[in-house]
Amino acid sequence: MEKLYITYNQIHETVKSLSQEIISADFKPDLIIAIGTGGFIPARMIKTYLNRSIQTVGIAYYDLNNIPSEKPVITQWLDGADEKLKGKKILLVDEVDDSRATIGFCLEELQKHDPEEIAVMVIHNKKKKKAREIPPQIRHYFIGENFDDQWICYPWDAENIAEHDSLSLQAGLE
Amino acid sequence: MEKLYITYNQIHETVKSLSQEIISADFKPDLIIAIGTGGFIPARMIKTYLNRSIQTVGIAYYDLNNIPSEKPVITQWLDGADEKLKGKKILLVDEVDDSRATIGFCLEELQKHDPEEIAVMVIHNKKKKKAREIPPQIRHYFIGENFDDQWICYPWDAENIAEHDSLSLQAGLE
Numbered sequence: 001m002e003k004l005y006i007t008y009n010q011i012h013e014t015v016k017s018l019s020q021e022i023i024s025a026d027f028k029p030d031l032i033i034a035i036g037t038g039g040f041i042p043a044r045m046i047k048t049y050l051n052r053s054i055q056t057v058g059i060a061y062y063d064l065n066n067i068p069s070e071k072p073v074i075t076q077w078l079d080g081a082d083e084k085l086k087g088k089k090i091l092l093v094d095e096v097d098d099s100r101a102t103i104g105f106c107l108e109e110l111q112k113h114d115p116e117e118i119a120v121m122v123i124h125n126k127k128k129k130k131a132r133e134i135p136p137q138i139r140h141y142f143i144g145e146n147f148d149d150q151w152i153c154y155p156w157d158a159e160n161i162a163e164h165d166s167l168s169l170q171a172g173l174e
Numbered sequence: 175m176e177k178l179y180i181t182y183n184q185i186h187e188t189v190k191s192l193s194q195e196i197i198s199a200d201f202k203p204d205l206i207i208a209i210g211t212g213g214f215i216p217a218r219m220i221k222t223y224l225n226r227s228i229q230t231v232g233i234a235y236y237d238l239n240n241i242p243s244e245k246p247v248i249t250q251w252l253d254g255a256d257e258k259l260k261g262k263k264i265l266l267v268d269e270v271d272d273s274r275a276t277i278g279f280c281l282e283e284l285q286k287h288d289p290e291e292i293a294v295m296v297i298h299n300k301k302k303k304k305a306r307e308i309p310p311q312i313r314h315y316f317i318g319e320n321f322d323d324q325w326i327c328y329p330w331d332a333e334n335i336a337e338h339d340s341l342s343l344q345a346g347l348e
Binding site for chain 1: 182183186187190208210211214215217218219221222223227228229230232234249250251252253329330331332333335336339
């Protein structure tokens with residue numbers, strides 16, 4: 001599978017465009033929720049443009065004893081979730097919509113706390129069969145870029161960031 | 175006050191060096207704790223090198239109604255903190271040790287849950303008078319770079335990331 005190397009600055013620029021789209025759509029979140037750990041960096045970037053505070057949730061495919069799990073497992077949840085979410089407009093942030101299992105699970109869990117509205121923002125969406133539908137009550141789904149089902153290499157996973165950037169640049173020149 | 179512009183890649187390189195220091199010091203964390211929101215990006219970067227999961231805590235100088243506060247306020251805490259922290263070795267991550275009020279407060283709160291050991295990692299330390307001492311039970315305090323009391327501009331706060339990087343480059347050429 002072809003690998004696609006994305007730099008920090010490319011993600012920052014994509015987040016900036018997303019912020020303009022969110023503002024144009026007149027969606028005004030009370031709160032940003034980052035899905036950890038992939039959503040941490042995009043969420044911190046979008047905070048600069050939207051000026052809202054961030055809460056995080058941790059979703060993983062292993063449990064607290066590091067045993068792999070096929071289903072998503074909550075590794076951290078909001079303390080006082082009812083108080084923080086009820087009647088609020090939430091911007092849920094993750095880096096990628098791949099199979100959508102994580103985002104779908106997270107939406108289901110957040111909706112139990114009766115928010116006014118949840119919008120989703122992802123940097124990248126993979127055009128592929130999804131494990132879940134986006135529920136009809138989600139009116140806003142902000143996608144930075146759509147890709148085919150490629151292997152996306154995020155900068156925060158790079159052991160050698162200079163090499164990562166040079167692989168990204170080479171691909172851009174092809 | 176002189177402004178110092180730091181790029182994402184510079185921070186990534188600093189985190190890589192810090193990971194080598196942590197490994198050399200034989201400190202093996204069970205868990206990374208990111209202090210939000212400044213610690214989110216450094217914590218996600220160090221995860222790549224240390225391969226440990228991340229929990230987050232939110233500390234701010236405003237309350238949940240956005241009223242400014244002089245003292246640090248907890249905006250998010252660990253759900254099930256006793257279970258997650260008791261007997262564990264924690265790596266607490268933030269971007270900067272400025273007055274040390276946030277880190278000092280956070281250490282005090284975390285220690286209530288009886289971890290085996292907490293080590294602190296910051297990307298930058300400002301050489302200035304601190305509001306708190308690092309408690310004597312903290313044996314490891316990993317600092318990426320020490321600066322004078324300058325205004326550090328982090329890339330995630332940049333509205334224009336290309337301009338930010340060019341200001342960083344210019345400073346490097348002086």
